[in-house]
Amino acid sequence: MPSKRFGIEFEGFEYMMEDLKRLGGDLDEVAEKCLKVAHETVTPKLHGDMRKHKRTGRTDRSMNESTRVTWKGNTASIDVGFHISQGGLPSVFLMYGTPKMRKDKKLYNDIYGRAIQKKIEEEQAKILQRAIRERMGG
Amino acid sequence: MVEDKLIELLQSFGHPVIRQGSLNENDDYPADTFFTFWNNSEIEHSAYDNGTVSVECDFDINVYSKNPQTTYDLLALARDKLKQSGWSCFDRGHDIGSDDDSYIGRGITMIYLGGI
Numbered sequence: 028m029p030s031k032r033f034g035i036e037f038e039g040f041e042y043m044m045e046d047l048k049r050l051g052g053d054l055d056e057v058a059e060k061c062l063k064v065a066h067e068t069v070t071p072k073l074h075g076d077m078r079k080h081k082r083t084g085r086t087d088r089s090m091n092e093s094t095r096v097t098w099k100g101n102t103a104s105i106d107v108g109f110h111i112s113q114g115g116l117p118s119v120f121l122m123y124g125t126p127k128m129r130k131d132k133k134l135y136n137d138i139y140g141r142a143i144q145k146k147i148e149e150e151q152a153k154i155l156q157r158a159i160r161e162r163m164g165g
Numbered sequence: 166m167v168e169d170k171l172i173e174l175l176q177s178f179g180h181p182v183i184r185q186g187s188l189n190e191n192d193d194y195p196a197d198t199f200f201t202f203w204n205n206s207e208i209e210h211s212a213y214d215n216g217t218v219s220v221e222c223d224f225d226i227n228v229y230s231k232n233p234q235t236t237y238d239l240l241a242l243a244r245d246k247l248k249q250s251g252w253s254c255f256d257r258g259h260d261i262g263s264d265d266d267s268y269i270g271r272g273i274t275m276i277y278l279g280g281i
Binding site for chain 1: 183185186187188189190192194199201203205206208225227229259260261262263264270272274
């Protein structure tokens with residue numbers, strides 16, 4: 028499906044969270060910031076790459092604009108991408124293609140691509156590093 | 166090539182295997198049930214002496230069928246066979262679009278990590 032539930036995954040993430048916890052940092056707040064950066068990184072790119080497919084604009088408008096973080100127990104997540112039920116069905120065709128239509132690789136990579144994953148991980152690492160520095164008085 | 170190995174493996178199920186998007190607008194689908202695939206990326210995982218030793222390949226593997234049950238079952242069988250051949254997957258399947266309303270499409274994304 029052309030939406031993705033993003034998490035927080037980068038090398039050293041767990042150690043950094045432990046450090047932050049030891050320093051008395053607000054882990055929930057940092058987790059939410061990390062997740063929101065995923066949304067903020069992906070969504071504008073999706074809007075940009077949807078421009079060439081625009082006819083009525085309905086698919087573009089179906090994109091999840093909410094940065095609401097959902098908590099289930101200790102797990103936080105955020106939705107990024109298109110709402111199928113709100114006109115986002117064409118995004119499935121665009122992102123995965125059909126036997127007669129190649130996928131739009133740019134659009135697909137905006138959510139699933141390695142480069143975007145790496146960018147999100149870098150931004151999330153920065154957020155965590157900043158939070159640790161602040162707790163250390165830096 | 167990894168793609169050749171994938172095609173061979175999928176062909177072992179006895180259904181046509183074509184590249185996603187390779188049909189022309191006026192073409193009929195090749196059979197009541199068939200596979201399509203698409204290579205999302207192929208990355209050099211390791212190298213030695215200026216040669217590639219191993220690669221990481223990311224493929225979409227899709228099943229289209231006039232029978233919805235076949236779509237699900239065949240995709241699951243393909244996933245299991247690929248996993249037995251060393252592939253890994255992070256999703257269990259997702260719906261995909263079909264140009265022909267009489268077909269149901271479902272796909273998975275699988276990763277191959279190994280020698281070329």
